[in-house]
Every structure is written in C-alpha cells, then in structure tokens.
Amino acid sequence: MSNYYVTTSIPYVNGDPHIGHALEFIMADVLARSARQRGDTVIFSTGTDEHGTKVAQKAESLGKTNQNYADEMSKQFVTLAKALNISNDRFIRTTDKAHEQRAQIIWKALKGDIYKAKYIGWYDIKQEEFVSEAQADPARMKPDHPQAYQKLEEDNYFFKLSKYSDQIREIIEKDQLLVTPKTRRNEILSLLREGLDDISISRPKNKLEWGIPVPGDSKQVMYVWFEALMNYITVLGYPEHDDFKHFWPANVQVIGKDIIRFHAAIWPAMLLSLNVQLPKQLYVHGFITMNGEKMSKSIGNVVAPQDILEKYGVDPFRYYFLRHIPSYDDGDFSWDAFEAAYNNELANELGNAVQRTLVMILKYQNGVIGDIPPAEHDIAKYLEALKLCHFDRALDEVWEQVRGLNQYIDEEKPWTIAKDGDMEHLREVLAYQASCLLEIADLLEPFMPDTAVKIRNVFTEGIVRPMTETLFPKTEVAPKAE
C-alpha cells in the first residue's frame, strides 16, 4: 500500500474543451482508478491554466474581465471532467490565491538561477507580441515594409536552463525520469544533447498585467508557462504541506506531445533548482485526427466531446479513445469507426456475453448461480501494459478474455447440457461463465467504471439480478446509451 500521485497537464483556457483534452483526462483517470483498485492512496490532480496574453486578448475581445472570462472557461473544463466520469481529487486553477502565493514562494526559492537581462527581438506592433526569428517574415524585417517589425528590447528575467541540460539528460538516460513512449524519450534526449538555452520567464507589466507578480519587482509578471508548471507542486501545498511531503514526486505526469519540451526540460530544471525530486514517469500521448484530417475550426470538422457523449454515453466514449486511439501514437476518430467499435465490441461481444449468460441462468436455474469459483486468468500482460500506459493493449488483453468466454460458451453448449439434464455440470459451466464476467468487470473497472459496476451487480451474491436495461443497446439512431 503506497501513495500514488498522477497529474494531467492543465488546459489553457483560451478555447473550448476539445477531444484532445478529453483523451488526456481519461488516460490519467485510468491510471488513478487502477492505482486505487490495487489499494494505493491516490491524489489525481487536474485543473486550468488561466494567465497570459491569449487569455487577456480573448477576454478583451468578448468585453469581459480577465477573471470573469477565466471563471467561465474553467467551469467548462470542470463540466467536461464530470461528464467523462473523471475521478480527480483536485482541480487547481492558476488564478487560485494559494497557487499565486506558492508560485511566488517558488520564484524566490529559484532566485539563485534567475537573472535580469534584456530581451531583444522583432516586435509585431499590431499583434503586440514578439515574433521569433524562425517564424518572422523576412520581408517585414525591412524598415520600409508597411507592417515592418520593430527591433525592440525589453527587460526580462531569465532562468538558467542551460545549466541543467547535462544533468537532465543523464536522469532521462538512466530512466530515473522515465519518458514513455521510447520515441518521445529519443526526441527529448536529442534536444538535450544539443543543450538548452536560458529562457525568459517574465513579462513587463505595462505590456501584460494578467499574470502573477514577480516578487520584489512591481514592474514584471511571471511568464505564464513558467508559473503554470508549478501547479503540480503548488496543488500539493509546496513547500510545507504534508501532501507535498507524502505524494511528491509524481508517479506519472500525463501530457500531450506538443508540450514535451516544457515537461521534460524546463520543469525538471526547475525542480533541480528547487532541490526537489523529479517525477518518476512522463507519459506522452498523441493527437487525434478526424477522418484523417487535423481537427480545426477552419476546416469545420471539430467534434465536441459532448456530441459523442450525448449519443453514446461515457463508457463507450472512454472505451473508444482508450482502445482505438493508439496509446503511443496519433489516432483517428470517425463516427463510422466509433459505431463499429460500439456495435461489435461493446454490444455484440461484451454486452451479449453478459446477456446470454444472464438469460441462461434465469432460464435453466431460476436465477440461482450458486458457488462461484474465482476465474483466474493470467493478467500479467494486462498489468504490464497498464504500467507502460499502453492502454490500447491492456484493453486488447481484456477482449482476449471476452472472446475466450464466447468461445467457451460455444464449446460447452450449456443449452445442450440442459436438454440432457446434467444439472450439476450445467451449474458448473454457468457459474464459470459468471466468474469470467466478474473477472472481466474487475479488469474493466479503470476503463469503464460504470460498466464494471453494472456487470458486478448482475452476478455477485450467487443470485442473478437482471439488468433494468440493456448494457449496450444497439441502434443506428441516436440512442440514449448507457
């Protein structure tokens, strides 16, 4: 029995929650539920990232105050998490007073690696932001261009990231910070081999006031990324709270592939500078495409998580994204693929296995199961997959059992046994079926918690309790699905 701490990255609130956020939520949720299932004490934290330029701009364009806008958006993410049956214990907002205060404590603790310098770069006057050398349009660097950039300099605080390149590289090479999957590990290692440069970690207040004030400098606010990363420990009450002492370092931090750099370079450097342990594992998931295309508002192919949830319900949603989006790669969503998975795998294979077992016990034994010996299949591969965040493979393993059960029923032919009148043998066969389903329910628990409960309700206590409704009703038209 140990403590287990898992986090998601905290979504930036400049847009509505999308499928990618949902994916990350449910993946982390599987880890949390699975840890609880094996008896660990778990803290599962998620939240929202709410400061910075984009949020301020968005709020302004909507005629709202920054805080009001952030409040509304944050609420949407809370709603999504609820709708997805996410079992998070904490929900941190970077505008929480506690976070702001602790961020300032952290800043002070990092003092030794922070210095003030001038940032010089091309500045886009209209957009009110610096443009990186790589992204800048060369034509606009010439002064006679109508929208010419300005060469501008401003005071910034910098963090000595460069100092930590080698140390972080070694830690990742030794898998003390395990980066999963391997390809992501390679990616970050090559980045670290090139060496990291120091990063700017503040903004002048006269350009952007929507941020946490830099302690001791009323003219600067913290750069949003730098401060957002701190949420993983501020939520535990760094530095003095017991939760921090007992639950840090995190067992797994779940992130998307677009933010590896921040989590496998900047964040570890901050922790090293604080003299705090690094998380044990960083799991990096991919992106979801829609019918093979990138989802974007301009293409107009964005599917909101709510659309799917309304039509099919939570567990099928969780199931599809955990099994059919490759855990180590990008994946695709299409209504066709979703429906196929729903009908074949959930309704036909699993739902029907429950149904036929249930009906036979009712029909042949008046609902009495009798003694149920525990079915003990080898779940080593399932556990291994789960440990490696290979959610898709873990579910493949569960379906091996579902399929195995259907084969078993077909081979034993309980209906024939019933006709032949060998009631004791029949009882053994049916009890074994029930036992398999109970085991499947256990394995499914982290992935489809509601379904697991429903299956257990039917078969526990030696007597069948029929379901009030079909487990996964099949239908083409929008079902009120379970």
Place this chain on the structure above:
RNA sequence: CGCGGGAUGGAGCAGCGGCAGCUCGCGUGGCUCAUAACCACGAGGUCCCAGGUUCGAGUCCUGGUCCCGCAACCA
C-alpha cells in the same frame, strides 16, 4: 545535409534475421442460450523505392521518395 518519428492486405496496428500475423470490414459454413448476437473456415499483402550485407531481410547497412511532430516566447 537542424532534430526526432513513421511508411506492412480495404481500415487500424504487431512483428525487428529464419515458412508474413492480429483486430475490424468482406465471403462461406455451423449453432440457436443471446442485443439478427455467438462460433469456425476462407479470400485479400512485389511488407514505400533502389542498391548492398547474409545460406537467408518487413527485420541489418547505404542512398532516395513521401508523410508527421519539434525547432527559445504560441500556450
């Protein structure tokens, strides 16, 4: 030659030196307990291209083509 990843039957993936495999879809047959569900069998692949190493290469090496991600202020 900035860095990293990928290219395997209609779709999604596994295999990483020894007869090319899995799931879905498709076809045929079987069964009847069941959500027209279940089970069995079958068709379908020059494993991106060109060279090379090897008795033997999706699997290793070299070169090329195409796709994807990252590339110090966008979180």
